[in-house]
Amino acid sequence: MIRLQNIRKIFNAGQPNEFVALEGVNLSIGSQEATALKGPSGSGKTTLLSLLGCMARPTAGRITVKGREITSLPERFLTEIRRETFGIIFQQFNLIKGITALENVMIPAYPKGEKHASLKRRAMDLLDLLNIAGKASAKVEWLSGGEAQRTAIARALINNPSIIIADEPTAHLDTTLSREFMEIMRQLKKEGKTLLIASHDPIAYESDVIDRIIEMRDGTIVPPADGS
Amino acid sequence: MGAIEKQRHILDFTLATLGRRKGKNIALIVVYTFVICLMASVVFFADALKQEAAQILQGAPEMTVQRLVAGRQDLIPTHYIDSIRTIRGVQSVEPRLWGYYYDAFSGANYTLMVNADLNNHPGSIIIGAGVARRSEPGKPPQTLRKNDLVPFKTYSDTVVTLQVKGILPSESELVTADLILVSEADFKTIFPIPAGLATDLVLKIRNAKELATIAAKITRIHPDSRPVLREDILRTYAAVFDWRGGVILLILSGGFFAFIILAWDKATGLSAEEKREIGILKAIGWETSDILLMKFWEGTAVSLTAFFLGLFLAYLHTFLASPLLFEPVLKGWSVLYPHFRLTPRINIYQIAVLFFLTVLPYTVATIVPSWRSATIDPDSVMRM
Numbered sequence: 194m195i196r197l198q199n200i201r202k203i204f205n206a207g208q209p210n211e212f213v214a215l216e217g218v219n220l221s222i223g224s225q226e227a228t229a230l231k232g233p234s235g236s237g238k239t240t241l242l243s244l245l246g247c248m249a250r251p252t253a254g255r256i257t258v259k260g261r262e263i264t265s266l267p268e269r270f271l272t273e274i275r276r277e278t279f280g281i282i283f284q285q286f287n288l289i290k291g292i293t294a295l296e297n298v299m300i301p302a303y304p305k306g307e308k309h310a311s312l313k314r315r316a317m318d319l320l321d322l323l324n325i326a327g328k329a330s331a332k333v334e335w336l337s338g339g340e341a342q343r344t345a346i347a348r349a350l351i352n353n354p355s356i357i358i359a360d361e362p363t364a365h366l367d368t369t370l371s372r373e374f375m376e377i378m379r380q381l382k383k384e385g386k387t388l389l390i391a392s393h394d395p396i397a398y399e400s401d402v403i404d405r406i407i408e409m410r411d412g413t414i415v416p417p418a419d420g421s
Numbered sequence: 422m423g424a425i426e427k428q429r430h431i432l433d434f435t436l437a438t439l440g441r442r443k444g445k446n447i448a449l450i451v452v453y454t455f456v457i458c459l460m461a462s463v464v465f466f467a468d469a470l471k472q473e474a475a476q477i478l479q480g481a482p483e484m485t486v487q488r489l490v491a492g493r494q495d496l497i498p499t500h501y502i503d504s505i506r507t508i509r510g511v512q513s514v515e516p517r518l519w520g521y522y523y524d525a526f527s528g529a530n531y532t533l534m535v536n537a538d539l540n541n542h543p544g545s546i547i548i549g550a551g552v553a554r555r556s557e558p559g560k561p562p563q564t565l566r567k568n569d570l571v572p573f574k575t576y577s578d579t580v581v582t583l584q585v586k587g588i589l590p591s592e593s594e595l596v597t598a599d600l601i602l603v604s605e606a607d608f609k610t611i612f613p614i615p616a617g618l619a620t621d622l623v624l625k626i627r628n629a630k631e632l633a634t635i636a637a638k639i640t641r642i643h644p645d646s647r648p649v650l651r652e653d654i655l656r657t658y659a660a661v662f663d664w665r666g667g668v669i670l671l672i673l674s675g676g677f678f679a680f681i682i683l684a685w686d687k688a689t690g691l692s693a694e695e696k697r698e699i700g701i702l703k704a705i706g707w708e709t710s711d712i713l714l715m716k717f718w719e720g721t722a723v724s725l726t727a728f729f730l731g732l733f734l735a736y737l738h739t740f741l742a743s744p745l746l747f748e749p750v751l752k753g754w755s756v757l758y759p760h761f762r763l764t765p766r767i768n769i770y771q772i773a774v775l776f777f778l779t780v781l782p783y784t785v786a787t788i789v790p791s792w793r794s795a796t797i798d799p800d801s802v803m804r805m
C-alpha cells in the first residue's frame with residue numbers, strides 16, 4: 194500500500210545546523226496492517242510519519258501510496274491525498290481551542306463542501322462510537338486527556354481514511370487510557386484500516402493489535418535481529 | 422452546491438475563530454471603527470454643509486454686479502441700473518447696501534444689510550440667530566430678544582440705538598448667523614455712504630441660459646463692473662468646505678497612519694497560536710487556498726463590521742449630535758458659530774471611496790502573512 198525507496202530527509206540543508214533526519218530508509222507497508230515505529234527520541238519516527246502522511250517531501254528517494262508516486266506531486270494533490278487517505282492523531286492532540294469537540298471533528302471535512310446537516314450527523318455518530326457524544330458541545334479545553342484524544346481520533350476518522358497515522362498517541366495518557374486507545378485501534382483495524390503508530394511506549398508497540406514493529410535509530414531502520 | 426457549502430463552513434469556522442480571540446479583535450474593531458467614524462464624519466459634514474449652502478443660495482440673486490476700482494471692490498453708482506435694465510433678458514435690477522460692522526462688545530464682525538421692508542420702520546433691525554446669541558468673550562451669552570435695544574457706533578463717533586424687530590429663522594443660519602437687517606436711513610447713519618451709490622446691484626434674469634451673455638454685455642457697457650453669478654458663489658462655498666474638509670483630513674491622517682501601523686501589526690503579526698492552527702488545518706487536509714479563504718473572511722468580517730459601525734456612528738455624530746469635533750473648523754473661524762441641524766444625506770460615491778481606502782487594504786493586509794504561513798509544510802505541526 195505504501196512503499197518507500199531509499200528515503201533521505203535533511204533539515205536546514207546547506208546551513209551550519211544541517212541535520213540528517215532519515216538516511217537510506219526502505220520500507221513497504223501492507224494494506225490493513227498495523228505497524229509500530231519504535232525508537233528513542235530523535236530516531237526519526239516522527240519525520241518518517243510526516244513523509245508517509247504526505248505532510249513533507251523527502252530530500253531524496255521515492256514514495257508511492259496505493260501505487261501512485263507522490264514525491265513529485267504538486268502541493269494541492271498532496272493535500273487531497275492527505276485528506277482522503279490519511280487520518281492523523283497527533284502527540285499533543287492538536288485540537289483547535291475555543292470551539293467545541295463536535296466542530297473540531299467536523300473541520301477536516303469542511304473543504305469537501307458536504308452538507309452541514311449530514312456532516313454534523315456523521316461527526317456525532319463518530320463521537321457516539323467513541324463514547325463521548327455527551328461532550329460534543331463542550332469546548333475542547335475543558336475535556337480530559339482521554340476525552341481530548343477520543344475527539345482527536347474522531348477527527349482523524351471523519352473523512353473515512355484508509356490509513357490512520359498516530360504519533361506517540363499514548364505519551365500523555367495514563368495506563369488505563371493507553372490501553373483504551375489500543376482497544377480503539379483494534380476496532381479500527383477490524384474495520385479494515387491500516388495503522389501506523391510511532392511510539393516508544395511498550396503498551397502501544399507490544400500490544401497484540403500490532404502486526405509488525407519497525408525499530409529506528411539515528412535516522413535509519415534497525416535491521417531485525419532475526420534478519421527478516 | 423458543494424462550493425457554497427464549503428464557503429459556508431469556512432465562514433462559520435472563521436466567525437467562531439474571531440470569537441475566540443475577543444481581546445485582539447475587539448481592540449482592533451474599536452480603533453478601526455473610531456478611524457472610520459472620524460473620516461466619515463468629515464466627509465458627511467462637509468458634504469451636508471455644501472448641500473445646505475446650495476439650498477439656501479437657491480433664493481439668492483442669480484447675478485450680482487460689483488464695481489472694481491484698482492482691483493478692489495468699490496461702491497457702485499446707482500445710475501448703472503438704467504443701462505443694465507435695458508439689456509434684453511434682465512427682469513429687474515435692485516441696488517443693495519451692505520457692509521461689515523465690528524461689535525466691540527462681542528468681538529464679532531456682523532454683516533449689516535439694508536432691507537427695503539424696514540425703510541418704513543427706521544430704528545428697527547432684524548437679526549440673525551448668531552447675533553442674538555452674542556456674548557462678551559469669556560462670559561455667558563446674553564441672548565437678544567424682540568424689542569431689545571442694540572447700540573451701534575456710527576462713523577462720526579456717535580451712538581445710535583436700534584430696536585430688535587425680529588430674529589431670522591435658524592434654517593438659514595449657515596449664511597445668516599451674523600446678519601443684521603437695517604433700514605437705509607439707519608445704514609447711512611452708521612456708515613458714510615454718499616447718495617447715488619450702492620454696495621452692489623442684484624439682477625433677476627428671465628432665462629438662466631442667458632446669464633453668461635448678459636454678464637458679457639454688462640462688462641462691455643461698464644468695463645469697471647464685475648458680474649458675479651450664483652453658480653460662482655456656490656463653487657466658492659464648495660471649494661471652501663472641500664478645503665476645510667481637506668485640512669481636517671490632513672490632521673486626521675496622522676491618526677489614520679497610526680491606525681494603519683496598528684492594523685498592520687495586529688493583522689499581519691500572526692501569533693504562535695494562529696500559526697499553530699494554520700499548521701493543524703493544513704495537516705488535517707485544508708489546502709493553502711482554504712486557509713487564505715478563511716483569512717479573507719476574517720479580514721472582511723472585521724473590516725466590514727468596523728466600516729458599517731463607523732459609518733453609523735459618523736451618521737449619528739454628524740446629523741443627530743452636534744459634530745463637536747469639527748464644527749469650528751468646518752463652519753468657519755468666525756466668533757459666531759451658526760447653530761443648526763444638518764439635513765441627513767448620504768453620498769454613495771464618497772462611501773465607496775472610503776470603503777476602497779479602508780476595507781480593501783485591511784483585507785489584503787490580513788491575507789499576505791497568512792499566505793506565508795499557509796505555504797509552509799504542514800509537518801511543522803508534528804513537532805509542536
